[in-house]
Amino acid sequence: MLTKITGGITAPQGFKAAGVHAGIKKNGKEDVGILYSTVPAAAAAKFTTNKMAAAPVLVSQEAVSRGRARAIVVNSGCANACTGEQGLTDARTMAHQAAQALSLDDYEVLVASTGVIGINLPMAKVTQGINQAAAALSPSGHESMLAAIMTTDTFSKSCAYEFTLGGKLCKIAGIAKGAGMIHPNMATMLSFITTDAAIEPSLLNQALSQAVELSYNMISVDGDTSTNDTVAVLANGQAGNELITATASPTYQEFYKALQTVCTELAQLIVRDGEGATKFLAITVDGAASFADAKCVAMAIAKSPLVKTAFFGQDPNWGRILCAAGYSGANVQPDKASLMIGGLTIVENGQGATRLDAAKLKEVMAAKDIAVTVHLGIGAASATVWTCDFSYEYVKINGEYTT
Amino acid sequence: MLTKITGGITAPQGFKAAGVHAGIKKNGKEDVGILYSTVPAAAAAKFTTNKMAAAPVLVSQEAVSRGRARAIVVNSGCANACTGEQGLTDARTMAHQAAQALSLDDYEVLVASTGVIGINLPMAKVTQGINQAAAALSPSGHESMLAAIMTTDTFSKSCAYEFTLGGKLCKIAGIAKGAGMIHPNMATMLSFITTDAAIEPSLLNQALSQAVELSYNMISVDGDTSTNDTVAVLANGQAGNELITATASPTYQEFYKALQTVCTELAQLIVRDGEGATKFLAITVDGAASFADAKCVAMAIAKSPLVKTAFFGQDPNWGRILCAAGYSGANVQPDKASLMIGGLTIVENGQGATRLDAAKLKEVMAAKDIAVTVHLGIGAASATVWTCDFSYEYVKINGEYTT
Known part of the structure; x- marks a missing residue:
């Protein structure tokens, strides 16, 4: 039983977020954002299958392989893709700077970028943005974080639900950005999901794989698979449910249903906001x-x-x-x-x-x-x-x- | 050594053509055409790989399997695709009526259609058009035949060349129509090639396969592979060159070069006239x-x-x-x-x-x-x-x- 709630990606307990304008996007809107779990969280993520995968994808792949993460730092306006060694250094610097500002280890931070391919990040602006966003983190920072991941999107995409696991009230929420270069193969452009449910990293990864296959991998705007596609989920266990440790358990099935609902809703919102879409x-x-x-x-x-x-x-x-x-x-x-x-x-x-x-x-x-x-x-x-x-x-x- | 000549598809010796307006296209332009060799000709053709292959494709595949053909009857304005049993009957009727009008056997006639998918041919109009076109056949009928295969094309596509085989002057010429649903996989929308060179059917087929692979199969307008793609070549031997019987012979290589040139030129013209193309x-x-x-x-x-x-x-x-x-x-x-x-x-x-x-x-x-x-x-x-x-x-x- 899933119930729609408000509050977006910071609705689940123990999550904060913020988005700020650092000057990467010309339109004056938010372009650097941080999503942060106040406690350690299980993490899983799926990335583009494009062989020209962007630098932030490579850095996040490495980080998420541990199954745990605390924060995601993201910028819009520049994809940091096809940027060679400099791009990789810049993506690692983003993770490091966010980690410093949040007193975390570098490997607890995932990095994502979206925007124009082939230009380097303006790192002075990015650094300033990361520090500002870290200082602005708030349990009601949902909207500004959402704005910070948008490019040609005409509306913001998010959803949040309540459900129960073994008698405990849990929440799950997600945000996404899409619009163009949408033909995901493992994931869409950018999508971040938070939940306060407690679940083992390996099961979180399995649930995400299956949910992505039937949601983000079932949409297409233009047949172009992006260099930056990333879907990441953080599960910090703050709901206090008994840790999900087996796919055979009824709570895994309940959790999967909630995750699947969020993924499908966000994937469909991306299509509805496909570049120039009228239908x-x-x-x-x-x-x-x-x-x-x-x-x-x-x-x-x-x-x-x-x-x-x-x-x-x-x-x-x-x-x-x-x-x-x-x-x-x-x-x-x-x-x-x-x-x-x-x-x-x-x-x-x-x-x-x-x-x-x-x-x-x-x-x-x-x-x-x-x-x-x-x-x-x-x-x-x-x-x-x-x-x-x-x-x-x-x-x-x-x-x-x-x- | 290839030299460009005028006269189009009826420039090679022993070919006649005609196109007439039978009332299938609403714009009053030619919509039924016949290409005819006055003597028996070796024939080869390549067709769409689309599993929804149109009725005329199925009929022509059967006919060309003998390696010989004398005529091609074509209409524009209706693709006769996704038309089931009725479509197949109509395509066979087209071949039969053209054969009757030209005193040929049904299996000596290839059939091609292009236009809207999913509607049946207006057979009364088609029959009248076939009889009119057969009566109008002429060694200078190139232009009207060319008009009869066009749909959204903004200009007609043809080329003709002279070359020598073992001291004999030979000619080769082709016409094509394209514009949309262009992502050939074996052949483009419609393309017909004539030559007065003498070549064995099996070698003609081999030469066409190779030439198509490096020309029509190397173009794309929109990634949509049509239901009706057909490339057919008729070689009637009227040039009087010694029959080409082996791929190892220098004359085969010369002939192949000429065929390849015609195919590449026509394929490129199709791209230049891609629907809405500016570049x-x-x-x-x-x-x-x-x-x-x-x-x-x-x-x-x-x-x-x-x-x-x-x-x-x-x-x-x-x-x-x-x-x-x-x-x-x-x-x-x-x-x-x-x-x-x-x-x-x-x-x-x-x-x-x-x-x-x-x-x-x-x-x-x-x-x-x-x-x-x-x-x-x-x-x-x-x-x-x-x-x-x-x-x-x-x-x-x-x-x-x-x-």
Whole structure:
């Protein structure tokens, strides 16, 4: 039983946060943030699979491998990616400076950056920002921390829930930033989750892996897998529940459900705020031979610029959806495939529905949230991928990003 | 030695063509065409790998398997894809009607369609068009045939060359249509090639396979592999050269060079006319461990919406290029990768060039034709992929395609 609560990422007990403007972003908004647990916490994180992984990803991978962490220091406006040795030194310096300011060891601090790729961090500004943020840490610092991770996001993304574990009230909350270069493969751009539940690091890691697979790894804005994707969760045990030590325990299942809910909600918010997005599309593929096949077909549809522009234009050019299924590489048989858009049957067994109501279809295409279902008629597996449409605004945002 | 000539696809001896307006396209332009060899010809063709392959593709695959063909009948305005049993009957009827009008056997006729997916052919109009086109066949029918294969193309694409084989003057010519849903995997949308050279069908097939691999399969407009892609070549031997019977013969090499030239020229023209394209990008990846790796990296860059919109906006956001290389799946090492845009060194061994001339880079990004080179520093293999940028116009064209 999960109940929505307010308070964001600092709602769970024993967490503080702050975001400040250090001068990295030109728009005067917060660009350096710190999330801090007042007590030691179990930690798990998933990172981009991009081989050009950014320096902060490399530093955080090393730190989180111990299964414990106390703080996450983050900046927006500069991704510190493709920055070579200098970038690695800068990311390590960020961790060190945050550790000094918080009286922690360097390895207790995770680092994350987001923004333009290929330029070095303005370290004088970053240092000042870290010190200011550390001094400003507060149990109500949620909003400023959230602002500090945003780039082209048009709204902030967070959620928080209460649930009970063995009679103890626990909280879990998360924040995320997304917008562009969204086609996560292990994680999305940046997402941080806090919980005051007590759980062993190895189980926290296992729960995060599974939750990420079914949330962040099921969304796509533009098919571009970022260099900086990071999802991290800190679990500090302040709720006082009995430590979760086995996946077979009912409390693990309860905890997993809460974590999964937070991850899915944040992942969907990222799609809703996809660069230039005007529509939210849930692409479900069922009747597939395997989950891999179902996801493969759903992702091909979600990534197709032709499908995405058709939804933007509210053009019921459904042939493009089956076309994408056909080139996806999955096991697909033309004469067995059916298609529904917004509950309306468009194709049955490979042929266009003969009594398709054009007026009704137009209505369905005009909605902001649209469900697309492809039934492959081959097996019993299914998958749902969430994506957005492709608009003039996407082109504008990305044609003018650095200039 | 290849010399450019005029006359298009009917320039080689023994070929006639015609295109007529049968009323399938709403704009009053030619929409049914026939290409005809006055004598038996060796034939080879490559088709889409999309599992939703259109009915005309299935019919042509069967026909061309004999290695001989005399005619190609084509329509634009309707792809006859995702049309089930009726679509297959219609495609067979097209071949049959063309065969009747030309006194051929059904299996001597290849069929191709392009246009909207998921609607059935208006067969009364198609039949009338086939009969009209057959009656209008002429050795100077090149232009009207070319018009009959166009959809959203903004200019027609053709080329013709002369060359000698064993002292005999031979000709080879081709036409193509492209614009959208261009990410060929075996072939592009539609492309027809004629030659009066004499070559055995099996060798013609081998030459076409290799030429397609290095031309049509190296271009991408939007990453969408069409349901209808077809490249077909007819070789009728009217030039009188000694029949080419072995790949080891110098004449095979000469013929291959001519075929490769035609395929590459047409493939590049398709990219230049990509929907909404304002720039032509040649993405070369060298220093790769294998050709597959080089192509994989070049294709990831060519397909990235973020890279494509950056070039449209003339925004030198080069980090996106290395980011795409990183998620391509190929063997890539960040500290060994270098990047040049328009001859300007941007990144050396994974780090931004320190003395980058911003004014010069701006000039380079403003060009219409831009060469992008990624040096991986790992092996000796290379590949070049041709693509275009992503503009507002692409979104407009594809948001309003059927409506």
